[in-house]
Amino acid sequence: MSVIVSADNLSQVYEVRRGLFAKPLGLKAVKEASFTVEEGETLAIVGESGCGKSTLARILTMIEEPTEGELIIDGVSISAGHSEGAKRLRSTVQIVFQNPYGALNPRQKVGAIITEPLKINTSLSGQQRREKAEAMLSQVGLRPEHYNRYPHMFSGGQRQRIAIARALILDPKILVLDEPVSALDVSIQAAVLNLLADLQDGLKLTYIFISHDLSVVRHVADRVLVMYLGRPVEIAPKEALYAGPRHPYTKALLSATPATNPNERGERIRLSGELPSPFDPPPGCSFNPRCPYANERCRTERPLLTEHGPTKVACFAVEEGRI
Amino acid sequence: MTLLTIRNLSVTFDTASGPFKAVDGFDLVVEAGEILGIVGESGSGKSVAMLGLMGLLPPSATVTADALAFEGHDMRAIGARERRRLIGAEMSMIFQEPMSSLNPCFTVGYQIKESLRIHLGLDRKARHRRAIELLEQVGLPEPERRLSAFPHQLSGGMSQRVMIAMATACHPKLLIADEPTTALDVTIQAQILDLLVDLQKDHKMAMILITHDMGVVAETAHRVVVQYAGQQVERQSVETLFVEPHHPYTSALLSAIPERATGDRLPTIPGVVPGQGDRPNGCLFNPRCDRTDDICRTVVPPHQSAALGEALCHYPLNTAGKAA
Numbered sequence: 001m002s003v004i005v006s007a008d009n010l011s012q013v014y015e016v017r018r019g020l021f022a023k024p025l026g027l028k029a030v031k032e033a034s035f036t037v038e039e040g041e042t043l044a045i046v047g048e049s050g051c052g053k054s055t056l057a058r059i060l061t062m063i064e065e066p067t068e069g070e071l072i073i074d075g076v077s078i079s080a081g082h083s084e085g086a087k088r089l090r091s092t093v094q095i096v097f098q099n100p101y102g103a104l105n106p107r108q109k110v111g112a113i114i115t116e117p118l119k120i121n122t123s124l125s126g127q128q129r130r131e132k133a134e135a136m137l138s139q140v141g142l143r144p145e146h147y148n149r150y151p152h153m154f155s156g157g158q159r160q161r162i163a164i165a166r167a168l169i170l171d172p173k174i175l176v177l178d179e180p181v182s183a184l185d186v187s188i189q190a191a192v193l194n195l196l197a198d199l200q201d202g203l204k205l206t207y208i209f210i211s212h213d214l215s216v217v218r219h220v221a222d223r224v225l226v227m228y229l230g231r232p233v234e235i236a237p238k239e240a241l242y243a244g245p246r247h248p249y250t251k252a253l254l255s256a257t258p259a260t261n262p263n264e265r266g267e268r269i270r271l272s273g274e275l276p277s278p279f280d281p282p283p284g285c286s287f288n289p290r291c292p293y294a295n296e297r298c299r300t301e302r303p304l305l306t307e308h309g310p311t312k313v314a315c316f317a318v319e320e321g322r323i
Numbered sequence: 324m325t326l327l328t329i330r331n332l333s334v335t336f337d338t339a340s341g342p343f344k345a346v347d348g349f350d351l352v353v354e355a356g357e358i359l360g361i362v363g364e365s366g367s368g369k370s371v372a373m374l375g376l377m378g379l380l381p382p383s384a385t386v387t388a389d390a391l392a393f394e395g396h397d398m399r400a401i402g403a404r405e406r407r408r409l410i411g412a413e414m415s416m417i418f419q420e421p422m423s424s425l426n427p428c429f430t431v432g433y434q435i436k437e438s439l440r441i442h443l444g445l446d447r448k449a450r451h452r453r454a455i456e457l458l459e460q461v462g463l464p465e466p467e468r469r470l471s472a473f474p475h476q477l478s479g480g481m482s483q484r485v486m487i488a489m490a491t492a493c494h495p496k497l498l499i500a501d502e503p504t505t506a507l508d509v510t511i512q513a514q515i516l517d518l519l520v521d522l523q524k525d526h527k528m529a530m531i532l533i534t535h536d537m538g539v540v541a542e543t544a545h546r547v548v549v550q551y552a553g554q555q556v557e558r559q560s561v562e563t564l565f566v567e568p569h570h571p572y573t574s575a576l577l578s579a580i581p582e583r584a585t586g587d588r589l590p591t592i593p594g595v596v597p598g599q600g601d602r603p604n605g606c607l608f609n610p611r612c613d614r615t616d617d618i619c620r621t622v623v624p625p626h627q628s629a630a631l632g633e634a635l636c637h638y639p640l641n642t643a644g645k646a647a
Binding site (some may be wrong): 013048049155157183186187188189190191193194212213214215218219220253255256257258259260261262263266268270271272274275 | 348364508509535561565584590
């Protein structure tokens, strides 16, 4: 297996105006994120809202250019200020968004939605585009006669299938899935997850699966990257992460996920407090105000990702053997 | 002691394409001090049934019931004035979207004190004291300062805490929580669920928890009602529901949860929840069920015995050793 995506120290800073004359504040949505994705695997990115998952998705799909750092996708480098590579990669990386109700233009027919990428990126004739789109519709579990319908005629699960069809029509190698099932009911969610698994097997796709739902991630991922306040705090193979989470935040996240077994209601790690404001991140480790293991060093120095067995974790408590 | 009795509640909406029955034959008995979970997919009528009870539905809705009794009050015959006296005091509700449930024009303090003034008639000083106390109870840091905060200055979790403070301000006997944690992150969800369960124990109030998340139900509820297409398909205690579901829909719903899956593909339920125009004859679940036969397609199933979870099914599952 070869590395298809490699991110090196990616950062994204947004300037946020806070009044007419006030100096704009820099909001660091993603900070020094480094990771790699192997061809054909599923890397899950988990974390709570505001941790930078979606910003990372926007960088990976080249909707936004990172303010710092370098991203190499399929051998082509995209770095801050050099985005010529991006154009070539547009059809290699595609994205499926969270909300299938908002992601499809209600005034376009399904056919137009799916063929638009072909119109822009290929020189296929109208007839060829239509054939390709109809084949894609059946591949995602819809019927070719849906080609002439409008998005409002479909349920949430079917709309997500349309969004997946649109993303796959250019034969991408990498699919970024930004919370693809979180707006769906559990029975529909299962069907969409199965479809994604079938497509991955059939088309040899690489998935970057962004989610906040750890039970879904456990089902789909090969490796998991946990983010907190813009930084990766733990990267581990799925088995290792679920069997023995290392970072205190990962532990809390796992134990906060409700177990679907009423006999397992037990004492859980309850985090106190909420995510700190990204405008004013705490000094040292950004998790220290909520961490039960925080000491003086955690409050002043910032831990870096270090390897512990199969896991990479950014925590002093783990490094010093305190947990 | 029985707090709430609902028998055969139906809610019908007048729509442009004819009447639509959103809730059909809804029965519910809530004892004082218990947590009852209502689960179902979107469109199964779980919220509408509760809004019907509270009298919060728009005029296009027709609510009928054989019995709708709360603490000896007949909620069907009750006048608007009387209803307003009960709602917010004896029975209150928290909603899914904490951000949009608070009025953005008024401070948190004003909104909490409003119900204290109207229902309890406390004077200004007592209201202020009580409001601070309430915010402390729901675990909001710096309660005194928060009273003068506007909703947009609060995060989702904090807004939900404020909503809970408002809903429990008058020590209600029944709290209806409609998807209270759906919009929140898991760590915050865990905090809010803990808070609700603690308050429920402290005040000995009953709670109806509406959710689509089986995990939330497993974590908090004592009894569970499973709702499908406006009908209750199963009623059981939470311990047995997760081990021995009796209705095929419950069973399918449970096995579709990624956490319980064994293989690398999830078991799914084919088809979709029937809408207004495509209601099947007989059992509403028959087009999606793998045990369907001709009886299911023609005859409306009865509720089975309590030992079989009162499953609304001709052929309930896990019947071994149970009287039909």
